[in-house]
Amino acid sequence: MKLVRLIGFLFVFFVMPPLGYLTAATVWTHLGDQVELRDTRDAYRVAVATSCERQDPITLTGGFKAWYICDADVTVQRDGTSRRLKTRGFLTPELIGVPVAVSHTNTAGTRLVAEHPRYPNLAGLALIGTVIGWILLMAAMLWVLSRKHMPKLSSSPEEITAHVRKEFPDEEKPRDEVYVRGRRKWLKGSWIFGLLVLCVLGAIVYSGDAFEGDTTQTVLAVASWATPVLLFLNALRKLFFWPAVTFTAEGVEWMSEKPTWAEIEQIGLSEKHVLTVHRVGRAPEKVGRFGPGQAEEIRRAIRKYGQASKMEQMSAKTA
Structure with a gap:
């Protein structure tokens, strides 16, 4: 039983977080990268894909879903200037040669997004719901693994005695002891849950733009990844080094x-x-x-x- 609980704790701490991130990234990629095609005659900036390269699934950007990096000719229709840029995700081989209204998210104008996504609000709500649901699932698994399953107060004396003898076969009653561990917990409270949710959302949204010339996006991505890592290292410190x-x-x-x-x-x-x-x-x-x-x-x-x-x-x- 102890081995099963140990395996369960290792699964929750080391397997569930990356699985949750990939699941959330899949939801974000699937809903956020779908484009609604509209008339582009009045659009300010238009992109026409010329070729696309498929990216394999199980990546930080796309999660479990395959996605595409496409070369596109981007034209500012007001003055007719054009240049070739690479796009991520929202353009696919099916849209090669099709004009799509786009806008950019960085000052250099190199990070393009669709001007009219098909699910503009649903993608963000689904991402938040997935992150919160995954964290609650992890919390529920930890609660089940750490639960002591003691008999209910309404149980009869005979049932309580039988349970105690089953749990402690070598003793007439549980060992009388006081176990003391750890130090003052500075990182505690419900705000940590909210912080983790924001960090996961930030990691999914900003990781694709990190280290591509936009300082703000890079800082947000690094902070989103660094915060949960620091919390995890603090948990390991408490686990292995606290008296x-x-x-x-x-x-x-x-x-x-x-x-x-x-x-x-x-x-x-x-x-x-x-x-x-x-x-x-x-x-x-x-x-x-x-x-x-x-x-x-x-x-x-x-x-x-x-x-x-x-x-x-x-x-x-x-x-």
Whole structure:
């Protein structure tokens, strides 16, 4: 069961994000690249495709959908000036030789888009819905994987006992312990969800224009990619580098160390919430630095287990 949950967590963290990005990019490409053909006699700028090159699917720009880069003759009809540019996505081999009204999205005039997309609003709404739905799906999967599936309060005593014995076959009851981990969480709250949604949308919309002469598009694309990467690295830091300690009636556990209360001469926290354990006849051992909330949990655990253990030792010596 633990192996299945581990595989599930790895799937959610390492497979679901790229799958979600490619799915959202597919939705954006499919709906956003369809052109509505209109009379171009009054259009300011007109593009006529001369040749198209197919781009294979599973790319950052097109997602799971194949798309095209086309050479097009772009004419400004007001003065008749013309130049050849490359277009992405909205022109296809079926439109070679067909005049299409276009506009540009950068100051250099090299990034062209269709003047009249077939679904001008639906593409953006579908993209937002896909991103939000995918993130909610990931959250639901994490909730299922991390759920402890304890019996309901309405269960009978016999059902609760049977469940406990099933979950803890080697013990009469669950182990009495206090597990403390981590530091103060600066990155928390519902705003992170909104930030991730904006980053995914920005990555899909601006990635195709990055590093092509438009500084604004490039900065937005880099920021859209960098923010979720930094959040992911912060999650890995918490997973692998944050301190953790477990207090039980028998002793204290961290990393591979498991000293009993009889072996511990002194245990305490500094003003900066650094937990240090002094064992009899050994140098002080630093467990790690915790946050203020975790430090209070540690103090309560020391009072609960440490003082009770010392009282038991004194009682045993007196007897």
